[in-house]
Amino acid sequence: MDERQVEQILQNPKFKQMVSKKSTLSWTLTAIMLFVYVGFMLLVGYNKEFLMSSFSGGVTTWGMPLGLSIIVLSFLLCGVYSYIANNKLDPLTQEAMREVEAIAKAKGPH
């Protein structure tokens, strides 16, 4: 990959679109995960009373369903990322690559 080709790919609108979508997706999901987990750890550190309080009147505390649902959430977020990446981002990348290759071919081998 030479400099000119890199420049072409970087300037390609489809590539730009894919990159911006992908980074929004990655960082949003990372932020959600961090927020939920760090939030939960802060509760563990500073608000034990809430985590110890009864969830539905019985012995089950708020801490249990919240903790278990973070495990489930981790997996669900992975699923969401993978679904969007497979169905939206990969096709965009392929289109961008096709366009760049087409330009390269049209110009001939140097």
Place this chain on the structure above:
Amino acid sequence: MKWNSLKAQALAASTLLMSGMAMAGPDLGAAEQQATNWHAIIMFVIFVAFTLVITKWAAKQTTSTTDFYTAGGGISGFQNGLAIAGDYMSAASFLGISALVFSSGFDGLLYSLGFMVGWPIVLFLVAERLRNLGKFNLSDVVSFRLEEKPVRTLAAISSLVVVAFYLIAQMVGAGQLIKLLFGLNYNIAVVIVGLLMMAYVIFGGMLATTWVQIIKAVMLLSGATFMAFMVMKGVGFSFTEMFEQSIQIFSKVHDVSLAEAGNIMGPGKLAANPIDAISLGLALMFGTAGLPHILMRFFTVKDAKEARKSVVVATGFIGYFYLLTFIIGFGAIMYVSNNPQFLDVAKMAVTGKLELVGGNNMAAVHLSDALGGDLFMGFISAVAFATILAVVAGLTLSGASAISHDLYANVFKKGRTTPESELRMSKIATLGLAIFAMILGILFEKQNVAFMVGLAFSVAACANFPVLVLSMFWKGLTTRGAVIGGVVGLALAVLLIVLSKAVWVDTLGISDTPINPFNGPAIFAMPLSFFCCWLFSVTDNSARAQAERKAFDAQYVRSMTGIGASGASDH
């Protein structure tokens, strides 16, 4: 062929050891707390024989360095996901977390959460880019556009530090476990693990390691599923019922009031200090994305898409496994803590606390006995041993890649090596690492295993993670920034650990009060490492730094599209 004869010798030696173990069983068993567990031994020997056959098959296909380190890139996303799960679900998490749930309930869940939440981060930020940029390991990625020699050396050294801590923890765990489960001498147990791991890695490389991990993952998940199912069946598949019964039994066997027993439903000692709790959380979360043996697994699949699939599959299995260990821990409260058969009465008289035969880490093993009888307990014991073998094989492989691919081939020989000499060096490195692991395993017999694992994660989070993430995402990172940031993260993490209570007071016994009052270094060392990477990069105006910033565009395009990424070799 030198290696072939060595191979034959090692295979013969391990077979001998296996039969020796079976014969030596009764004598040694009498000396230990537990009767010789024949079911466990037979099932374990079957497992070993089966994996050695696989190793023999894998050895025929392992002819190049690419085969050795990445199984030729020919593993499917699903298989790799299972193998990652097998690599990650160590005996420490199976026995340790269920034991933590058994003794303090909710705290066990807190631990598994930390191990779990790192996976989405690996997927969102690391996996695909890593696959697109690297060839064998994470050093390839961080030295992609930075100066090879200093950056690769740093990445190799911090990888080796992580591998060493993790390896010691696994070896010590293996020795203790085998001593208890099979009634075998600790040193012999460590040597058996070392020899088997050597056989898998030297002859079968990544392909054999992958299959050992896959088989082990399937065995562990099926065993744990059965246990959790039986526990849930006993309480009519109701969590509320399970919690209620557990609290009642917990109060009775620990001789505390019902209200106090109810504390197992919320955070306890583990999070007594909020800073420690958050620091531990950060280390576990970001450490996962810096573990060299885990990151290495992403090069075994053919492209970034398969790498993505591997993480989703792995996260699913790992999450499911942690839900199972949680149920298993509560099951142990209900079926183990009130059964005199599993209690160490003599020890209880001394400590005044609830003590299980063979220590509280045996909660899951005793539960398997209570639920499925001797045969099933044999199966679970064999699984626990297999688990350790799978994890140490993966660790050794990544340690060998740091020594031969990074330090030998690219730093010392500056890339002027033949594939044959690099492969030979890899095997020598594996041999060296295995001997090193056996010696350290024997020296550190009394070391706290969970602590060593925490250490490995902390170093991974403070030294590997910042440099890896910045090298992929930040155009401004220069060689100077990466090296200083990485060294600061590594040194500060190790220093803070040495000055903390666990080492300064408990292990070294230098004084009664630790110099560093906090247990986890991640909350301080990780941000400082990021900061140093930034500071020493932005102030770097050398010609080299300019060129490195300019090279980012090409790296970026490759990391996002996979153009030019090393592909799968065909078999």
